[in-house]
Amino acid sequence: MTALLTADRLVKRFGGLIATDNVSIDVADGEIHALIGPNGAGKTTLVGQLTGNLAPDSGTIRFAGRDVTHLPTHARVRLGLGRSFQITSVLREFSALDNVALALQAHDGHSFRFLADVRRDRARRAKAQAGLDAVGLGARATTPAAALSHGEQRQLEIAMAMAGEPKLLLLDEPMAGMGAEESQRMVETLRGLKSRCGMLLIEHDMDAVFALADRITVLVYGRALFCGTPDEIRRHPEVRQAYLGEDGA
Amino acid sequence: MIERLKQPRAIVTALLLVLLAVLPLLTQAFDQRYLLSVGTRIVIWSIAAVSLNMILGYGGLVSFGHAAFFGIGGYAVGILSAEGIQSGWIQWPVALAVSIAWATLVGALSLRTRGVYFIMITLAFAQLVYYLASGLEGYGGDDGLNISRSRFGIIDLRDKAQFYWLCFALLCGTLWFCGRLAHSRFGYVLRGAKSNELRMTALGFPVFQVRLVACIIAGAFGGLAGILLANEGAYVSPAMMSWVKSGDLIVIVVLGGIGVRFGPLYGAVVFFALEELLKPFLDLLHKGWGEYWQLAFGPLLVIVALYARGGMASLLRARE
Numbered sequence: 113m114t115a116l117l118t119a120d121r122l123v124k125r126f127g128g129l130i131a132t133d134n135v136s137i138d139v140a141d142g143e144i145h146a147l148i149g150p151n152g153a154g155k156t157t158l159v160g161q162l163t164g165n166l167a168p169d170s171g172t173i174r175f176a177g178r179d180v181t182h183l184p185t186h187a188r189v190r191l192g193l194g195r196s197f198q199i200t201s202v203l204r205e206f207s208a209l210d211n212v213a214l215a216l217q218a219h220d221g222h223s224f225r226f227l228a229d230v231r232r233d234r235a236r237r238a239k240a241q242a243g244l245d246a247v248g249l250g251a252r253a254t255t256p257a258a259a260l261s262h263g264e265q266r267q268l269e270i271a272m273a274m275a276g277e278p279k280l281l282l283l284d285e286p287m288a289g290m291g292a293e294e295s296q297r298m299v300e301t302l303r304g305l306k307s308r309c310g311m312l313l314i315e316h317d318m319d320a321v322f323a324l325a326d327r328i329t330v331l332v333y334g335r336a337l338f339c340g341t342p343d344e345i346r347r348h349p350e351v352r353q354a355y356l357g358e359d360g361a
Numbered sequence: 362m363i364e365r366l367k368q369p370r371a372i373v374t375a376l377l378l379v380l381l382a383v384l385p386l387l388t389q390a391f392d393q394r395y396l397l398s399v400g401t402r403i404v405i406w407s408i409a410a411v412s413l414n415m416i417l418g419y420g421g422l423v424s425f426g427h428a429a430f431f432g433i434g435g436y437a438v439g440i441l442s443a444e445g446i447q448s449g450w451i452q453w454p455v456a457l458a459v460s461i462a463w464a465t466l467v468g469a470l471s472l473r474t475r476g477v478y479f480i481m482i483t484l485a486f487a488q489l490v491y492y493l494a495s496g497l498e499g500y501g502g503d504d505g506l507n508i509s510r511s512r513f514g515i516i517d518l519r520d521k522a523q524f525y526w527l528c529f530a531l532l533c534g535t536l537w538f539c540g541r542l543a544h545s546r547f548g549y550v551l552r553g554a555k556s557n558e559l560r561m562t563a564l565g566f567p568v569f570q571v572r573l574v575a576c577i578i579a580g581a582f583g584g585l586a587g588i589l590l591a592n593e594g595a596y597v598s599p600a601m602m603s604w605v606k607s608g609d610l611i612v613i614v615v616l617g618g619i620g621v622r623f624g625p626l627y628g629a630v631v632f633f634a635l636e637e638l639l640k641p642f643l644d645l646l647h648k649g650w651g652e653y654w655q656l657a658f659g660p661l662l663v664i665v666a667l668y669a670r671g672g673m674a675s676l677l678r679a680r681e
Contacts, residue, residue, distance in 0.1 A: 186565060201563070203556040214553050217546055218564035223571060225546040227538075272564070 116141045116280050116310045122171035131157040133334040139310045146313040146321045149331035155314050164188050194278025196269045198285050204258035213240040215275035247271040247301045263294030280310045287317040299323050370677040374623045385522035403633045404528045405589045408535045410613045410625030412582030415539050418620030420575050421555030425480045426487030427610050432602030433460050434587020439597035442508040449511030456588045464580020468573045494599040505598025518592050528589050540622045551575050618674025627673040
């Protein structure tokens with residue numbers, strides 16, 4: 113497996129606080145790499161550097177064979193670094209299908225066309241429908257996004273992120289606020305998408321993480337404490353103590 | 362198509378358009394010339410309201426300065442006319458070009474603001490044009506300017522019926538264009554940005570440019586309405602772009618149904634019909650009350666705002 117994304121010895125300081133302390137992490141093509149850690153471990157700061165919202169103080173980030181350390185967010189998105197948002201952000205007045213169709217349109221450009229009716233654009237509809245099918249929302253195509261359940265809106269989010277055909281998807285707590293059943297559906301969805309791109313999964317739901325991840329990196333106080341397979345993580349005493357707790361896993 | 366015609370809204374729209382199409386024949390048959398002039402104003406105001414609906418309804422951009430385009434289109438025609446250039450073939454393109462230039466300037470500056478600030482800055486720009494026109498002593502200043510109607514050769518704008526049909530044809534063109542635009546790729550981005558601007562930006566859409574182009578298109582149609590308004594009365598004055606007129610345009614759009622294709626048309630018909638009907642009705646109750654028709658109109662608007670959120674369009678929707 114070749115590494116799609118490689119972050120090498122990233123450091124980010126906020127004043128006296130070291131939020132990211134010499135963290136190296138990589139994600140291979142077709143791999144789901146989970147990032148776990150207690151609140152305040154620096155997960156969001158690390159993701160911010162990977163997406164380009166934050167500039168690291170030192171270290172390098174390589175993506176798809178290029179040094180992207182100093183590239184802005186939109187340039188990274190164009191290279192194939194997609195993301196879903198921690199807070200659900202869909203177009204509430206638009207149908208599920210139109211949400212995906214718009215994400216597709218953002219990807220292919222051509223927004224200054226004034227007369228052709230997109231409702232008659234079969235290719236566009238078919239592609240958007242395929243995107244919905246891939247996340248299990250195929251039957252909800254005509255439903256306004258606002259009328260979808262929380263879990264379905266998160267699925268829609270994923271479909272929109274996938275519209276850009278990313279090589280790597282950064283998933284920022286995709287299961288946040290979900291019930292057990294909804295989480296299970298999201299796990300199925302992500303597993304189904306695994307063949308199409310690599311994923312970096314930031315998630316608190318340990319059941320989901322252990323069900324999905326090929327490798328897990330544990331982040332504590334800004335440092336990568338350990339990186340290994342789910343089984344290795346379960347057995348690792350320090351990780352159990354630091355993160356999973358006494359009765360962990 | 363057949364299914365759509367069964368909806369009350371489609372039936373009312375079709376009837377309304379047919380009625381407007383044959384209005385000159387009706388007013389001639391019943392010898393009601395005044396009604397034709399009311400009809401002409403309804404049609405012209407509808408053009409402006411349709412264009413405002415595009416940015417306000419689809420784009421969520423509440424422009425409180427749209428009447429400025431009445432004035433800019435009108436004064437461009439008026440000033441050229443006063444300078445001896447009577448040809449509509451020159452007047453109209455110049456007027457449209459000035460409207461587009463103004464819309465570009467105002468849009469580029471005001472689209473950097475949001476919400477209430479956008480409302481205030483568009484109002485401020487409109488007031489600027491208003492006072493500019495008031496200060497044009499050479500062209501009548503506050504009193505306005507009598508002009509002769511644009512000359513085209515092929516049609517005679519002095520003929521009330523011909524002029525009406527020209528306006529009606531232009532309204533149909535405006536309705537067609539704005540209707541198509543709403544469901545185009547461009548229209549989806551414009552509406553998407555109203556729904557969730559941050560998400561659209563995050564998706565990588567050039568939201569600012571899309572909104573600017575929408576403002577420019579709306580400005581061009583607004584300018585067209587101004588050109589027609591100047592030709593309708595053969596007169597331009599600063600009053601045609603007072604902030605009250607901008608407010609009236611917003612009222613028409615809201616009254617008709619925000620973001621509904623034919624909403625502005627319903628709104629304009631109801632607005633002018635109420636004006637024309639409330640005056641004689643109040644005068645009938647007590648001589649002199651007609652002047653205060655807006656005292657009755659105001660509460661009606663409040664009722665619409667409270668109980669018919671989607672405007673006239675929502676009243677005409679099929680009950681499910």
